[in-house]
Amino acid sequence: MHNQQQQDRGGSMLLLATGAAAVATVATLFPPPVSAWLPVAGIAIAIVLLAGLAQWILQQDSGNAAGGSTPSSLNPSQVLELIKTRRSVFPKDMTGEAGAISKQQLATMLDAARWAPTHKLTEPWHFVVLSGAAKAAFEELTIELCQQRLEPEKAEATVAKLRRKQAKDWPKVHCYIAICLKRHQEVPEWEEIAAVACAVQNMALVGSSMGVHGYWSSWQPAARDAPEMHELLQIDAAKGDRCLGVFVVGQGQQERLAGYRPRRQELDEKVLWLQ
Numbered sequence: 595m596h597n598q599q600q601q602d603r604g605g606s607m608l609l610l611a612t613g614a615a616a617v618a619t620v621a622t623l624f625p626p627p628v629s630a631w632l633p634v635a636g637i638a639i640a641i642v643l644l645a646g647l648a649q650w651i652l653q654q655d656s657g658n659a660a661g662g663s664t665p666s667s668l669n670p671s672q673v674l675e676l677i678k679t680r681r682s683v684f685p686k687d688m689t690g691e692a693g694a695i696s697k698q699q700l701a702t703m704l705d706a707a708r709w710a711p712t713h714k715l716t717e718p719w720h721f722v723v724l725s726g727a728a729k730a731a732f733e734e735l736t737i738e739l740c741q742q743r744l745e746p747e748k749a750e751a752t753v754a755k756l757r758r759k760q761a762k763d764w765p766k767v768h769c770y771i772a773i774c775l776k777r778h779q780e781v782p783e784w785e786e787i788a789a790v791a792c793a794v795q796n797m798a799l800v801g802s803s804m805g806v807h808g809y810w811s812s813w814q815p816a817a818r819d820a821p822e823m824h825e826l827l828q829i830d831a832a833k834g835d836r837c838l839g840v841f842v843v844g845q846g847q848q849e850r851l852a853g854y855r856p857r858r859q860e861l862d863e864k865v866l867w868l869q
């Protein structure tokens with residue numbers, strides 16, 4: 595609905611509610627039965643209309659958030675600050691505090707992800723949230739697949755390293771969000787991977803704004819690309835669908851985060867201005 599139409603609707607509801615309340619008040623001056631039932635009916639109608647008005651106001655708020663107009667509450671320096679202060683936070687620096695991250699926060703991050711740009715609107719992202727028993731199964735399968743699929747001498751060192759992480763670091767992870775690509779043949783693969791990357795950045799930024807941290811891990815390729823992992827994540831590899839790693843989610847320890855140093859090369863080294 596256009597803004598003007600929405601405003602008209604809200605205004606009409608307010609006017610009718612005020613009218614109904616006025617009728618109810620005036621009706622009390624009349625003799626029964628008018629003074630008995632008309633005020634009740636008038637107040638009931640006014641309540642219904644005011645409830646409609648409240649709902650309309652809420653709808654307007656959420657409409658503004660997703661409506662495409664620039665939100666007036668944000669200015670460029672705030673947006674830039676959010677972008678520059680987001681950091682990849684690793685499990686060793688997470689609190690592991692149970693209940694620190696809500697499902698609603700994760701849903702907000704995933705909602706942000708789906709607003710990434712996408713060529714031909716293929717929306718090639720697909721996310722699998724692994725928590726609880728599914729998280730443990732994902733970790734164990736990762737180690738087993740590395741054991742099975744890596745060259746023996748590499749497998750030994752990798753599995754030992756992963757077992758240490760499983761004991762020490764991974765318990766601090768709240769959940770993994772598997773970053774998956776669902777292919778559409780009308781768009782080259784690189785464009786769809788790029789769109790998924792944009793989605794992940796949206797997710798990371800909104801997470802960062804809420805104190806939900808994490809990082810994009812490519813994950814162990816030997817495990818990530820195995821048919822058993824595809825089965826767990828319900829990936830259809832025959833169609834070209836893939837797992838592009840996982841977003842490792844957790845709550846960062848504030849004192850550790852203070853030690854994170856942002857590091858980027860100078861803008862001039864990355865930009866060629868041609869006129």
Ligand SMILES: Cc1cc2nc3c(=O)[nH]c(=O)nc-3n(C[C@H](O)[C@H](O)[C@H](O)COP(=O)(O)O)c2cc1C
Nearest residue numbers: 680681682683684791809810811812813839856857
């Ligand atoms: C596609 C992609 C894959 C990544 N894979 C890993 C990874 O496997 N392991 C890791 O430690 N960091 C990984 N990172 C995170 C980078 O290490 C991190 O972004 C970089 O150090 C810059 O730090 P910042 O994100 O705090 O600016 C990955 C990042 C991207 C975009």
